[in-house]
Amino acid sequence: MAFNFEKMLAPIPERSLKADAIKATGARNTAEYISMGVADMSFKPPDAVLKELSREVKKGFLGYYGGIENYKDAVTKWMKHVHSWEPRSEWISTAHGLVAAIGTALRAYTNEGDGIIVFSPVYHSFRKIIRANNRKLIECPMLLHGGKYYLDLKKLETLMTGRERMIVFCSPHNPGGRIWKIEEQRELAFFCKKYGLYLIIDEIHNDLIYPNKKHVTFPLAASDVFEKFILMTSTTKTFNIAGGLMGNVIIPSEKIRRKFSNANSATGESPNRFGMIMGEKAMQEGQLWLKNLMKYLNENRIIFDEEINSIPFVKSMPLEATYLAWVDFSETSIEENVLMQKLTNDAKIIANPGSSFGLGGEKFVRFNLANSRSVIREATRRIKDLFKT
Ligand SMILES: Cc1ncc(COP(=O)(O)O)c(C=O)c1O
Known part of the structure; x- marks a missing residue:
């Protein structure tokens, strides 16, 4: 089957975070803006998903969801076929999104005031949900070597006070698109074991892997530890x-799972009908779409990096996973707030300032590359124009 992602673009609707971000600029002509912030792609989901949803709407029953065993069956099969690790159906709970699930896990396993560790810069909602649950955020900055991030467990040893209870880990990492090697995941597991920490592994980006790269899911890498x-x-x-x-x-682990289930019940969690229907169908029929998507995104990534890296002192981090480019402007003389103003007001590009990802993110900018090739080219042209002397 041929996939033409250029023909699968969905216009940004009024009711979206992307539209809100453009409106927040105060601009009258919002059509001029290129949306490269919020991590939604510009492409329609697989056809099978849209059709399934339409069928469901046409039937007209929009009440509470049931039939979760079929959904769980799709999850176990997806994990087995795509990630070579097969969870048992009873190991799986559902949640209203992963950020909400992290909040539930914080309440299940830790108390107010406990230390929760993240490796920064990292997806900003980790920091927000930890603080919103009145836990103490501990940021362990990653090491940056040769344009690649590494966990700094030696540094983390020096930050340990005895009040830490959990690490929230992003794998593959957002931002920076780093895939963690098996040895790195095992070292982290041994660290958690040594200090009696719980480990949350957020693998929301685990399918967005570029051709010839390999992500290993944590249980396969280190569940024996x-x-x-x-x-x-x-x-x-x-x-x-x-x-x-x-x-x-x-x-x-049944013991660990029981705690999560109790905390999840305390939120009144009950699956979202539309999300579950879309997710189940996507896992059943979306694999070919995904393969083609990654080929398309890979081309976008190559074009973006080539153009951006031609700007003196600017470096785009080579992505192994995710469609979120992470660009280092730290060797230019421009301040982050000036850069963000120029990007928004002059280039008319909405992107995410690196400082919002925590320590080590300053003077980086995150750009969403899941857009049409022509938009990516236009965005790089506008960014290059900012640096023309
Ligand atoms: C690492 C990571 N976790 C979680 C989320 C959001 O998850 P959800 O929408 O399921 O809350 C994102 C969104 O970009 C993300 O990058």
């Missing part, structure tokens, strides 16, 4: 259905 891990996966980034707000929380 310790049992206090909580794996989170989702179809939402993979198939561009984040509005369905759902996700999977996979916990092999």
Whole structure:
């Protein structure tokens, strides 16, 4: 089957975070803006997903969701075929999105005031949800070597005070698109074991892997090391259905799982009908779409990097996964707020300032590359224009 992503573009609707971000500029002509902030793709989800949703709407029954065993069956098959690790159906809980699931896990396993560790710069909602739950955020900055991030467990040792209870880990990493090697995941697992920490592994980007790269899911890499891990996966980034707000929380250990289930029940969690229907269908029929998507995104990534790296002192981090380019402007003389103003007001590009990802993110900018090739070219042209002397 041929996939032409140029023909699968969905215009930004009024009711979207992307539209809100453009409106927030105060501009009258919002059509001039290129949206490269919010991590939704510009492509329609697989046809099978749209058709399934339409069928459901046409039937007219929009009540509470049921039939979760079929959904769980799709999750176990997806994990087995795509990630070579097969969870048991009873290990899987669902949640209203992974950020909400992280909040639930914080309440399940830790108390107010406990230290929660993240490796920064990292997806900004980790920091927000940790603080919103009155836990103490501990940022362990990653090392940056040869344009690639590394975990700094030696540094983390020096930050440990005895009040830390959990690490929230992003794999593959957002931002920077780093795929963690098996040895790195094992070292992290041994660290957690040594200090008695719970480990949340957010693998929301685990399917968005570039050709010839390999992501290894945490349980396959290191579940023999310790049992206090909580794996989170989702179809939402993979198939561009984040509005369905759902996700999977996979916990092999019964003891650890019971705590999560209790905390999840305390939120009144009950699956979102539309999210579950879309997710199930996407896992059943979306694999070929995904393969072609990654080929398309790979071309976008190559073009973007080539253009951006031609600007003196500017470096785009080579992505192994995710469609979120991470560009280092730290060797230019421009301040971050000036750069962001220029990007928004002059280039008319909406992107995410690096400082919003925490320590080490300053003077980086994150750009969403899941757009048509012509938009990517136009965006790079506008960014290059900012630096013309
Ligand atoms: C690492 C990571 N986790 C979670 C999310 C959001 O998850 P959800 O929409 O399921 O809350 C994102 C969104 O970009 C993300 O990058």
